[in-house]
Amino acid sequence: MISFELDEDVLAVQETVRKFAESELREGMREAETAGGVSDAIVTRYRELGLSTLELPEQHGGLDLGMITKVIVEEELAFGDAGMAAAIDRGGLAAYALLELGTDAQKKQHLTEGQNGTVAFWEPGQRQSLGDPETTVTEDGGGFRINGKKCLVSNAGLVDWYVVFGTVDSSRGWEGVRALLVPKDAPGLTIGEPDEKVGLWALRTATLTLEDVHVPKENLLSGSASVREGAERLMNRVDLVNAARSVGLARAAYEYSVGYAQERQAFGSPIAHHQAVAFMLADMSILVDSARVMLWQAAFLVDKGENARKEVAQALVQANTVTSKITIDAVQVLGGAGFIRDYPVEKWMRDARALSLLSGTDEAQNLLIADAIMAA
Amino acid sequence: MIDLELTDAQQNVRSMLNWFAKTEMRPIALEADRTGVVPLPFLKKTMDLGLAGGAMGDMQAPEEGKPEKKGPKGANRIAVIGSEELAWGDAALILTFPGPGLGGPPVTYTGTPEQKERAFKVFREDRENPHWGAYALTEPGAGSDVANISTTCRKDGDHYILNGRKCYITNGARADWNVVFATLDKTQGRAAHRAFLVFKDAPGFSVGKIEDKLGLRASETAELVLEDCRVHKNDLLGGEERYTSASKEGFRTAMKTFDNTRPLVAAMAVGIARAAYEICRDWVKENYDLKRPIPRYHLIAEKLANMEREIHAARLLCWKAAWMGDLDIPNSREASVSKSYSAEVGQRVTTQAIEIMGYEGTYHHRMVEKLFRDVKVFDIFEGTGQIQRIVISRRILQGLTR
Structure with a gap:
């Protein structure tokens, strides 16, 4: 049909989240950055507003508003602060893993009765996302034994359990991949010191080391007939959230630049009236729009139940590309002010790099897109 | 509600135009580009299929025989879907489709019923020969800077006298009529702008050179010359009552x-x-x-x-x-x-x-x-x-x- 119209209930949610993002995230972002994390109080507030579960099915405590609402919410949160948006989301990634890979019992226990987990996506020697882990899983006395290393794990050390992907036989590709729930106190699980990153300091990430970690067989996420398909649906959701945060961050930098350029005078007029600056602002506006329309369409397709792996990857690459450019240009618009910490844009430029790498490199996404192109 | 895929009806338009682009446009595209000549049978086909009017105006132009009726609610969406498909076939050929072209929308939006009838009648009644309308705004000294046009118009009894040159006008030479923009008084800015329906037989209207171009070579790009070109006041788009002293309607x-x-x-x-x-x-x-x-x-x-x-x-x-x-x-x-x-x-x-x-x-x-x-x-x-x-x-x- 082609409609970009938001429903009333989505507009209401957007209004709520906008206020929350502006008052609590934007206001507190430097403090959270310096502290390297967010307070439990803000996590609680985020949950109380119902923002953490609105896209989930009703039977699991959600509002069934779908990924389309989720991406609108995440754009607003990241407009407040992208690092905090990721940091307050202490259950979202794991919720998606449970939703797409878990059994009903696992969903009931961990989704409906409170979320407090994360997913360990990356490995130091990563070749392909999730489908090709070096982490090994061996069956062992009715349970599983896990050995390996996971890096850049979001909210590591702050959650009760982790979803870990490993392989029972690396020669079997996806066939050999297992997804397991690992509780935080499992013997053999070590959580490293928080990473020092280029940006997104408010989001704690760390390396997990798993040495002969044993979990019972009930911890195997076995609700999806195909681990590959479940993992791809999981990645679709996660990538949409990351893309939405990129769009929100881009918009933050864009709007701040517009405001600054209208205030700052040079040669007798606001720099916004100088064509070289005005055109940068126009380009920002064009690019934010281009990323958002792709994001919305990809979310729409995911909500429809379509595979949409390519469209989601495209939305993510567009958002990341656009955000990197806009945040760099924002520093340029502010000039010297862009360089110092009294202004937010230097932070946003660093956050943009961190954000676009946390979702895997754009080059890896492009290979996925190219594979789909060549297979068509 | 957000809905970002095509309906069956939109999909059908896309398929139909894709088929036309593939079977009728692509095969002649290279030669038309080389020679600058568009075969008449092709033009007739666009008319027979109802594509006449061009993707750039037809979709907003009134339905046949009902000049006053506004297009259906989804017209712009259908038009962008269609434009992409046809341009995939060949963009230059789209511009040669017979019909009111870019001249369509200003006539549709601002023309009086009588003007619409006069402008659009030919497309309805003569199904045997291709006809075009065109949009003549650009001048050597005013392109995107629309406000800077220098072509003048002055009232002379029941007529207006137009003087100036228009350039880069798509289908301007072959068109039955051009929508020509002119100014009553350049110092008065936009308020003094007027648009006229100038038929090709208007006294003082002539075609200058046809441009040789980098691309879109199958499309005709003409220079138009207005030398004491005399048009009746009924050719002032929207009629004189549309223009009050402070209006920017033009x-x-x-x-x-x-x-x-x-x-x-x-x-x-x-x-x-x-x-x-x-x-x-x-x-x-x-x-x-x-x-x-x-x-x-x-x-x-x-x-x-x-x-x-x-x-x-x-x-x-x-x-x-x-x-x-x-x-x-x-x-x-x-x-x-x-x-x-x-x-x-x-x-x-x-x-x-x-x-x-x-x-x-x-x-x-x-x-x-x-x-x-x-x-x-x-x-x-x-x-x-x-x-x-x-x-x-x-x-x-x-x-x-x-």
């Missing part, structure tokens, strides 16, 4: 046209980009196994992925601007966004396609070099990329839109 006529046609023009650039991308992609498929070994062809994979992504983004921006147009939501920023982004993507994609194909990409028969030439003007006509950015930045500074 200028608004021009702008209204742009807001509705920019997404269409943008969608054409998307169609050209897609054509180049697909030719290049198929060429790569024939010549390389991209999957193995990945490191060797990673650069090509990366380029193809980027090309497809940007085309996709551009298309969605066109859809959005068109959707807003259909719902009467002010869309001048979005129209300019779609236009500037699509034109840029078109240039980037056609350049990359040649880069990937190397020498082969420069061969005429591969068509990519033609698309590379054709797409350039999409960053120029209907407002250059720079003008679009001026429009966008002004809108931004008037108040942020999210």
Whole structure:
């Protein structure tokens, strides 16, 4: 049909989240950055507003508003602060893993009765996302034994359990991949010191080391007939959230630049009236729009139940590309002010790099897109 | 509700036009580009199929026999979908489709019932011969800077006398009539602008040279000369009562046209980009196994992925601007966004396609070099990329839109 119209209930949610993002995230972002994390109080507030579960099915405590609402919410949160948006989301990634890979019992226990987990996506020697882990899983006395290393794990050390992907036989590709729930106190699980990153300091990430970690067989996420398909649906959701945060961050930098350029005078007029600056602002506006329309369409397709792996990857690459450019240009618009910490844009430029790498490199996404192109 | 896929009806339009583009346009595109001649049977076919009118005006033009009726609610969306498909076939040929063309919208939006009847009658009644309308705004000293036009009009009894030169007018020479913009008094700015329906037999109207161009070579681009050109006051678009002393209606006529046609023009650039991308992609498929070994062809994979992504983004921006147009939501920023982004993507994609194909990409028969030439003007006509950015930045500074 082609409609970009938001429903009333989505507009209401957007209004709520906008206020929350502006008052609590934007206001507190430097403090959270310096502290390297967010307070439990803000996590609680985020949950109380119902923002953490609105896209989930009703039977699991959600509002069934779908990924389309989720991406609108995440754009607003990241407009407040992208690092905090990721940091307050202490259950979202794991919720998606449970939703797409878990059994009903696992969903009931961990989704409906409170979320407090994360997913360990990356490995130091990563070749392909999730489908090709070096982490090994061996069956062992009715349970599983896990050995390996996971890096850049979001909210590591702050959650009760982790979803870990490993392989029972690396020669079997996806066939050999297992997804397991690992509780935080499992013997053999070590959580490293928080990473020092280029940006997104408010989001704690760390390396997990798993040495002969044993979990019972009930911890195997076995609700999806195909681990590959479940993992791809999981990645679709996660990538949409990351893309939405990129769009929100881009918009933050864009709007701040517009405001600054209208205030700052040079040669007798606001720099916004100088064509070289005005055109940068126009380009920002064009690019934010281009990323958002792709994001919305990809979310729409995911909500429809379509595979949409390519469209989601495209939305993510567009958002990341656009955000990197806009945040760099924002520093340029502010000039010297862009360089110092009294202004937010230097932070946003660093956050943009961190954000676009946390979702895997754009080059890896492009290979996925190219594979789909060549297979068509 | 957000809904970003096509309905069956929209899909049918797309399929039908894609079929036409593939079977009727592509086969003649290269020769028409070389010779600048469009075969009459092709023009007749566009008329028989009801494509006459061109993607750039027909969709908003009144339905046959019902000059007053406004188009259906989804007209802009159908038009951008259709423009992309037809431009995928051949963008220059679209511009040659008989019909009111860009002249359609100003007549539709601002013409009196009597003027609409006079302008559109010929398309309805003469089904045997191709007829065109055209839009004559640009002058040697006023293109995107519409307000700066120098062609003058002055009242003389029941007539107006027009003097000036118009350039780069698509179908201007073959058109039955041109919508000509002129000023009563250049010092009065936009308020003094007037638009006239100038028929080709008007005394003092003549055609200057036909341009030889970089791209879109099958399309006629003409210079028009108005030397004491005499038109009746009934040819003043909208009638004299439309223009009060403080009114800017004349200028608004021009702008209204742009807001509705920019997404269409943008969608054409998307169609050209897609054509180049697909030719290049198929060429790569024939010549390389991209999957193995990945490191060797990673650069090509990366380029193809980027090309497809940007085309996709551009298309969605066109859809959005068109959707807003259909719902009467002010869309001048979005129209300019779609236009500037699509034109840029078109240039980037056609350049990359040649880069990937190397020498082969420069061969005429591969068509990519033609698309590379054709797409350039999409960053120029209907407002250059720079003008679009001026429009966008002004809108931004008037108040942020999210």
